[in-house]
Amino acid sequence: MSENHPPGPVDGGPTDLRADCGNCFALCCVALPFAASADFAVDKPAGKPCTNLREDFRCGIHTRLRPSGFQGCTVYDCFGAGQRVSRITFGGRDWRREPGSARQMFEVFPVVRHLHELLWYLTEALTLAPAAGMRAELRHAVAETERLAGQDAEALVRLDVSGHRATVNALLLRASELARAGVARKPKDRRGADLIGARLRGADLRGANLRGAYLIAADLTGADLRSADLIGADLRDARLAGADLTGSIFLTQAQLNAAKGDGATGLPAALTRPAHWAG
Structure with missing residues (x-):
C-alpha cells in the first residue's frame, strides 16, 4: 500500500524488497x-x-x-x-x-x-x-x-x-x-526517547542514536540527521522541512511517508521523496 518503494534484491540473494x-x-x-x-x-x-x-x-x-x-x-x-x-x-x-x-x-x-x-x-x-x-x-x-x-x-x-x-x-x-563512530563529536544517545512534539528545529543530531525514538509531530525543521540511526523511530507527522537525512542509517520509505518534509529535505539515495510532501 505504500506510495513509494525501497530498492530491489538483497545483496547476494533473489528476494525483491519492493512491494509489488x-x-x-x-x-x-x-x-x-x-x-x-x-x-x-x-x-x-x-x-x-x-x-x-x-x-x-x-x-x-x-x-x-x-x-x-x-x-x-x-x-x-x-x-x-x-x-x-x-x-x-x-x-x-x-x-x-x-x-x-x-x-x-x-x-x-x-x-x-x-x-x-x-x-x-x-x-x-x-x-x-x-x-x-x-x-x-x-x-x-x-x-x-x-x-x-x-x-x-x-x-x-x-x-x-x-x-x-x-x-x-x-x-x-x-x-x-x-x-556512527566516524562522526567528529560525541553522538547523542536518544534510543527509545520520548520526543513527541519536541522542538528540535536546526538541531545537530549527526550520528545520534535515535533507534525506536518517539518523534511524533517533532519539529525537526532544518535539523542535521546525517549518520543518525533511525531504525524503528516513529516519525509520524514529524516536520522535516529542510532537514538533512542524507547518510542517515536504517531509514525506511514508510517512515518518510509518515513524516512531513519538503523539496529541501535531504534524503538517502535509496529513498524517494513522498508525493504528498510540500514543495
Whole structure:
C-alpha cells in the first residue's frame, strides 16, 4: 500500500524488497486489523477484507486514500512480503478461490513481512563502509533470513521470528555503532526517547542514536540527521522541512511517508521523496 518503494534484491540473494501489489492478493488489506483513528476512517478486524477492496484485489480508492481518511495505508510497506507469500509460499493460490487457505496465509504474511524488513536493514548494513569487517557475518545473516523466509507455511507459522530478530538486531547495532563512530563529536544517545512534539528545529543530531525514538509531530525543521540511526523511530507527522537525512542509517520509505518534509529535505539515495510532501 505504500506510495513509494525501497530498492530491489538483497545483496547476494533473489528476494525483491519492493512491494509489488500487482502480484499480491491484497494481504495487507485483509490480514491486518486497523482501528478508526487519524490514520483510518473505519474499524476493520484482522482477516476481514477492507470495504474498499475490489474483486481484482485492487484498492478502489488508491488515488484518494489520504483525503478519504486512510492515511495509514499510504505509510505501510510490506517490503515485498505480500508477493512472496502470494506467489511463492502459497504458489499463486488466493484466499478467495481457496478460502481454506485464508487463515494460514494471513498468519504467514506478518511473519514474512518481519523477515523481509530484516533483509532490508541487513542489505543496508552491507553498504556501510565502516562496517566492512562485519560483511561475512552480515552475509551469513542475509542467507539465514532468506532461508527462513523461504520455508513452507507450516514452518513459518511456527517460526520464532522474535528470536531471529534479536540475533539480527545485535548485528545491526554493531554495524550502526561502527558507522556512527566516524562522526567528529560525541553522538547523542536518544534510543527509545520520548520526543513527541519536541522542538528540535536546526538541531545537530549527526550520528545520534535515535533507534525506536518517539518523534511524533517533532519539529525537526532544518535539523542535521546525517549518520543518525533511525531504525524503528516513529516519525509520524514529524516536520522535516529542510532537514538533512542524507547518510542517515536504517531509514525506511514508510517512515518518510509518515513524516512531513519538503523539496529541501535531504534524503538517502535509496529513498524517494513522498508525493504528498510540500514543495
